Amino acid sequence: MRECLASLVAQTVSPDRVEVVVVHPGNDAEIPALVDDLRAKHSRLNLRMVEARGPDEGQARNVGIAAARGDYLTVVDPDDRPGPDYLEALLEEADPGVVTVAVVAEPDGRGSTDPALRRVAGRTLLASELPALFGSHTGTLVSTELARSAVVDPGLRSGADHAYWLSLFAQRQFRFRVLRAGDDATYHRMTRPSSSQGDDGFFDVVRRLECMRALEGVPRTDPSVARVARAVAEDLASGINSHLRAHPDQRPRVVAEAETMGVREVPWSTVNAGLARDLAICYCFPPDNDTSGLVAAKRIRGRGVVTDVVSHDLSWIRDVDPLSLRVPGEFLGRHHVVRGTASFTGWTHLSRFAKEAVATVDRWEAEQGSYATLYSRAMAVSSHYAAALVKARRPEIRWTAEFSDPMRFNIFGEERPDEVAWDWLSHELADAMCAAGHQPVLRPEEGLRLFEWVERLVYALADEITFTNDQQRRLMIEHCEDPALAQRAMEISQVHAHPVLPRPFYELAPVDLDRTDDAVQLAYFGAFYQTRHLGDLVQALLRLRQDERERLRLRVYTPDPSRLTLELARLGLAGTVTAHHYRPVLEFLNLTTHFDVLVLDDARTSGSHDVNPYLPSKLSDYRGSGTPIWAIAEPGSVMSSLQFEYESTLGDVDQAVAVLRELVRERVST
Numbered sequence: 037m038r039e040c041l042a043s044l045v046a047q048t049v050s051p052d053r054v055e056v057v058v059v060h061p062g063n064d065a066e067i068p069a070l071v072d073d074l075r076a077k078h079s080r081l082n083l084r085m086v087e088a089r090g091p092d093e094g095q096a097r098n099v100g101i102a103a104a105r106g107d108y109l110t111v112v113d114p115d116d117r118p119g120p121d122y123l124e125a126l127l128e129e130a131d132p133g134v135v136t137v138a139v140v141a142e143p144d145g146r147g148s149t150d151p152a153l154r155r156v157a158g159r160t161l162l163a164s165e166l167p168a169l170f171g172s173h174t175g176t177l178v179s180t181e182l183a184r185s186a187v188v189d190p191g192l193r194s195g196a197d198h199a200y201w202l203s204l205f206a207q208r209q210f211r212f213r214v215l216r217a218g219d220d221a222t223y224h225r226m227t228r229p230s231s232s233q234g235d236d237g238f239f240d241v242v243r244r245l246e247c248m249r250a251l252e253g254v255p256r257t258d259p260s261v262a263r264v265a266r267a268v269a270e271d272l273a274s275g276i277n278s279h280l281r282a283h284p285d286q287r288p289r290v291v292a293e294a295e296t297m298g299v300r301e302v303p304w305s306t307v308n309a310g311l312a313r314d315l316a317i318c319y320c321f322p323p324d325n326d327t328s329g330l331v332a333a334k335r336i337r338g339r340g341v342v343t344d345v346v347s348h349d350l351s352w353i354r355d356v357d358p359l360s361l362r363v364p365g366e367f368l369g370r371h372h373v374v375r376g377t378a379s380f381t382g383w384t385h386l387s388r389f390a391k392e393a394v395a396t397v398d399r400w401e402a403e404q405g406s407y408a409t410l411y412s413r414a415m416a417v418s419s420h421y422a423a424a425l426v427k428a429r430r431p432e433i434r435w436t437a438e439f440s441d442p443m444r445f446n447i448f449g450e451e452r453p454d455e456v457a458w459d460w461l462s463h464e465l466a467d468a469m470c471a472a473g474h475q476p477v478l479r480p481e482e483g484l485r486l487f488e489w490v491e492r493l494v495y496a497l498a499d500e501i502t503f504t505n506d507q508q509r510r511l512m513i514e515h516c517e518d519p520a521l522a523q524r525a526m527e528i529s530q531v532h533a534h535p536v537l538p539r540p541f542y543e544l545a546p547v548d549l550d551r552t553d554d555a556v557q558l559a560y561f562g563a564f565y566q567t568r569h570l571g572d573l574v575q576a577l578l579r580l581r582q583d584e585r586e587r588l589r590l591r592v593y594t595p596d597p598s599r600l601t602l603e604l605a606r607l608g609l610a611g612t613v614t615a616h617h618y619r620p621v622l623e624f625l626n627l628t629t630h631f632d633v634l635v636l637d638d639a640r641t642s643g644s645h646d647v648n649p650y651l652p653s654k655l656s657d658y659r660g661s662g663t664p665i666w667a668i669a670e671p672g673s674v675m676s677s678l679q680f681e682y683e684s685t686l687g688d689v690d691q692a693v694a695v696l697r698e699l700v701r702e703r704v705s706t
Contacts, residue, residue: 195250312369321347449644576692
């Protein structure tokens with residue numbers, strides 16, 4: 037401390053512009069004597085001493101900040117040495133809306149704590165551009181007013197600085213102004229705290245996780261605060277990734293530690309960067325709120341291995357739900373999102389996506405080695421076309437392709453008309469099919485149809501095909517007109533129902549339903565189509581007596597609740613049925629646990645399909661909730677073969693009325 041105070045005495049700034057507040061724990065008699073001695077030798081130095089009971093560093097900082105009288109303050113650790121121009125350089129750049137930053141030199145001569153700091157010397161930057169600074173309380177100048185708008189949490193072993201700085205940013209969205217590099221204005225650290233505290237350095241991983249947890253305690257309703265919080269968390273995650281690259285076998289230990297500590301928002305994609313040997317190409321994927329993408333994310337979680345993902349930005353056409361990334365969670369590796377307008381048809385768009393996807397895979401493999409497996413999932417056919425290109429160029433990779441629904445035929449059983457354009461991609465994929473012993477097209481005069489060919493490509497090149505139900509597999513393969521391809525598809529295919537998330541996912545985002553206990557609470561989640569709607573249920577409600585309807589409440593969560601609200605008012609059901617907008621996935625999962633019954637309706641395929649190939653993905657989410665399900669099933673469908681708590685036949689309104697009256701009787705009897 038003597039040498040630290042001497043460095044403050046030697047500052048070039050005029051002494052009347054500075055006060056030095058020494059905070060001491062009250063149990064060290066040498067410190068008051070040292071301060072008295074310094075005050076006697078340097079009478080012009082405005083030197084005060086305040087006492088902070090106990091050794092806690094956070095409490096000492098709170099006491100010092102509260103005691104400060106100047107307009108600005110900077111914190112100096114007792115074993116550090118500011119250069120002689122340090123304070124003057126900081127004050128020259130002082131501004132209430134700016135945190136001024138000096139270059140910090142480490143004791144081993146490495147220079148700045150952030151290698152990027154010297155490169156931005158002399159510039160003013162957004163707080164999110166320098167996230168590493170949120171972990172340090174030294175080397176900065178901040179207005180005293182702002183510094184007092186939050187307190188350092190003395191109860192945090194690690195993360196106090198991160199939470200404090202983020203709390204300050206939430207009060208005033210400051211920027212960082214970096215001083216020009218110069219030895220005389222540099223803040224010199226004389227000792228470096230050990231981050232290893234053990235042979236494997238895992239202590240630093242724990243410390244970073246604690247810092248992430250501390251960040252989560254700061255409210256972030258403002259998007260700017262949330263953005264900065266993510267940037268800081270990403271910076272912390274990068275340090276964990278550096279550790280795992282040297283100790284890849286410790287990844288399960290990191291996951292377990294994060295779970296034990298209750299850290300909810302770990303940027304796993306950054307933590308896992310460079311560790312994956314498994315790859316997924318899914319045009320639809322979180323954080324975009326898309327059903328197909330969420331199922332793909334659940335598949336990745338179900339596999340339980342780190343997987344790198346290439347997807348497309350769907351924010352043009354889908355809501356963005358950042359918390360949905362918790363579905364793949366700790367198993368998400370690198371995630372590259374192809375930007376641009378989203379489209380589910382059109383060869384030119386598809387070709388661009390495939391080109392960028394393959395370029396991304398090439399870059400990742402150059403950095404970390406070859407991938408062993410490849411997974412793709414469609415509704416969006418771009419997923420399978422891009423994956424087929426990866427497979428064509430890497431025959432050794434094991435490709436699993438999943439179909440959510442039939443590609444060739446739409447919900448009315450009509451063949452989708454889009455065609456393939458002949459370009460570099462179609463030629464390369466056609467050559468790959470020929471090399472595999474299969475013809476790209478059976479009728480050359482008709483050309484290639486976009487949705488038919490994607491099925492044929494998968495049948496020819498994939499190592500494994502996943503269907504979500506047996507009737508979907510039967511319908512799709514039976515319509516393949518190449519017997520050899522159909523046989524191969526059957527031999528390599530498996531049926532796997534949509535995965536069910538673990539129960540804790542239903543408790544991550546609690547929602548207040550504001551329900552009444554005197555009525556049966558039913559819920560329906562989903563959009564309405566010509567082949568899937570709530571006609572049976574609406575007609576059944578209209579047939580009930582008024583006293584029966586008063587015992588029932590149906591909430592419908594759908595993309596366009598305003599239109600449904602008008603229709604309900606026209607039918608006289610406004611008091612019984614209410615329409616609500618879709619909720620983010622974690623809120624949706626929690627909502628499913630609050631109702632008495634969840635309504636699940638089948639697709640109407642009679643007259644358009646030989647068999648009903650559809651099985652709603654909501655079924656798996658409903659199963660995980662533990663809430664009773666009412667299935668309105670088409671005869672002969674997959675749903676009709678399953679067991680549910682309540683059942684009625686699609687199109688049979690009398691049966692629906694009977695179910696509703698049964699629910700009312702059960703409620704009355706209880």
